[in-house]
Amino acid sequence: MGLLKTILIILLVYYGFKVLSRLFAPLLVRFVAKKAEEKFGGQFGGFQNSSQQRQQQKQKEGETVIDKMPSQNKGSNPKVGEYIDYEEID
Template sequence: MQTASFSGFIEMVFFMIAFYYIFKFLVRLFLPVVVKKVVEKAGQNFQQQYSQQQQQSSWRKTSNNDEIIIDTANNKNPRETKKVGDYVDYEEID
């Protein structure tokens, strides 16, 4: 069984502080690069989905020259607001 010593405690505190500052430095160094890559990847995905949507839309319009087909299955009807109850105007009675 080992006993705790003061020098061991000081060494552990030193390593914890050193680890904290090294980690903080590395995060400041690499986090902007990682965030930039994630934003670029999201932009590419958005562009790809947009171009696919445009291709599908133009294909539907040009598939039949006599009529234009508008797909309304994806359109959402506006939802009604939930009715909680009737409004009651209260009057104070003296």
Template sequence: MQEASFSGLIRDIFYIMIFYYVFKFFAKLFFPIVVKKVVEKASENFQKQQQNAQGNSWQKTPNNDEIIINTANAKKSRETKKVGDYVDYEEID
């Protein structure tokens, strides 16, 4: 069985601090590069989507001038639903 010691606690805190500062250093070094690559990739995907959308809209234009109007639903009148009776309340003094 091991016992906790003050020197072991100090050593562990020292290792945690070293790990923190090394991680912080590498994050400052590599984080801008990683963010730049992600932004470039997203920009490329956006441009590809825009090009595909523009290309598809030009290709899908119909050549005929036929217009179809569905009047089946237009003949039905709207009905208002009654939820309940209106009750007028008066204050009693």
């Protein structure tokens, strides 16, 4: 009788935990995401806001701005090898 009672308690605890986790998991995930957003926003928020404000002051409406110039090195990589064009023969 004791073994049956122990198995029923274990099953009850298992299914109770399963039901409670389905109820509280979305709340927990939302809470963790909000905390992470606050943490990262606090670290990077000042930098982004000040750079965006400077960009808006310098930039006129309709003006094109290039932030990064492309590199001038357009040659092929010598480690890769040579490209050989081929056609499939049926």
